Amino acid sequence: MGRLTEAAAAGGGASAARSAGPPPTPLPLSSTSPGCAATMASSEEDGANGGASEAGDEREAAGKRRRLGLLATTWLTFYNIAMTAGWLVLAVAMVRFYMEKGTHIGLYKSIQKTLKFFQTFALLEIVHCLIGIIPTSVLVVGVQVSSRIFMVWLVTHSIKPIQNEESVVLFLVAWTVTEITRYSFYTFSLLDHLPYFIKWARYNFFIILYPVGVAGELLTIYAALPYVKKTGMFSIRLPNKYNVSFDYYYFLLITMASYIPLFPQLYFHMLRQRRKVLHGEVIVEKDD
């Protein structure tokens, strides 16, 4: 199953970011193997073990995939084709809207149902990791998908006044191009006929798309802040029966701040993956 090991190598084994374009919110810090839960699991029982080496992970992941059944391969192929198609539809719809109306006002409203459907459907990818038919760690995929869901449902869907901001179009374009590239990459890899230009796209587009997407997201959240503060939405105040409080405004501020440490990590990780896959560089990973 050479195609899948290439996908694995391209994916960079367990710790890779799976998308070539701008993954919405960068990964948490863990670059150790998926089995080594990024909690204190290692600290109490086995402080000496820093986790399996990455080479070991890739071999294990490749082995796992070699045993991937026909059912799993069929399902994944279908899934990736469907997602490629879905995001293509979104892209076409966005272009058509802009060509017909000449403005971005109302664009989000016109594509929101399709966007919500396909982005939410991506939750399945967490299940794929859990059942082991995708070699990436559940934590990595979980964070990526969650941040997309957060952006779609908890920001653009819930905070209506910002739906016509330009920044929304910015990240929608970035996401669309990224996802079309990524899902077609997976599709062709599974079918064992990966054209070089798709591999090239996957490992080069992100250089521009990732910062663009992040900018779009941050600007959108920033634009939403005044409305959140004014309405006090999604917030719980004291006193209450369960002695807890939550302020969505501060939550958004903290989310924005979290991009600062996370974005560079993910960006540089993708750059390293790119050098490995496209230029065959052998990179000796630093010991954890």
Next chain:
Amino acid sequence: MKHYEVEILDAKSREKLCFLDKVEPQATIAEIKNLFTKSHPQWYPARQSLRLDPKGKSLKDEDVLQKLPVGTTATLYFRDLGAQISWVTVFLTEYAGPLFIYLLFYFRVPFIYGHKYDFTSSRHTVVHLACICHSFHYIKRLLETLFVHRFSHGTMPLRNIFKNCTYYWGFAAWMAYYINHPLYTPPTYGAQQVKLALAIFVICQLGNFSIHMALRDLRPAGSKTRKIPYPTKNPFTWLFLLVSCPNYTYEVGSWIGFAIMTQCLPVALFSLVGFTQMTIWAKGKHRSYLKEFRDYPPLRMPIIPFLL
């Protein structure tokens, strides 16, 4: 008596790091580590991992050179485990934090709540009780670290202290903020709820302590032996009949008690996160027991009787 020669290579680069000649056959890995430190003082023994195979398991400090599958010229591979810190230091730091931090909120030190509340006291009895329970819990943990526990490993990676302290100190501050807040709402079912919760808490604290003592008695001072724990005369230890790690069971119980007592959602969340982590540890421990002991009691589950 034939002496051994030991060469130590870097596990990743295969670079020759050290050559030791005239090594005694009965030398232990610990002694070899000490010799290695002489030529590379920045790699003190605790951060050395020596193995026979670059990708293999670490050799134990107690392993004897003669008994290893090596010729008279032994090749060992070295991996740097990174800066290490002692378990005792980590435990003391991560437990002293919550003790101190909670009290800052309890005494309503300035800049936490509004200035009109500085150094005021809550009018709810349960808030004072909660402070006693929380403080007792962490004092108990500190004393156990100093006088009860016998650790298998001496050290852990340095980064763990930052991770662990963030977790413990962060949650302590979050819980303490609400429990000691001027707008705190006491439990819905009043004194009854608090009494029940206190009973659960006290029983589980006693249980947890009993298990720690039982585990300590399994292992002679200074040794690293491992034995199957069994119930003793102390009724709290009878939980060993049903679970491998009753200390974790009791710990979760204590925090559930504390959550019911304070009726505070952050406490419930802290209990949930702790439970998740302890379940992972319990399952690991349970698996090690099963692997190491053929006659391990089959009725036992890792952490929750019959269930988990």
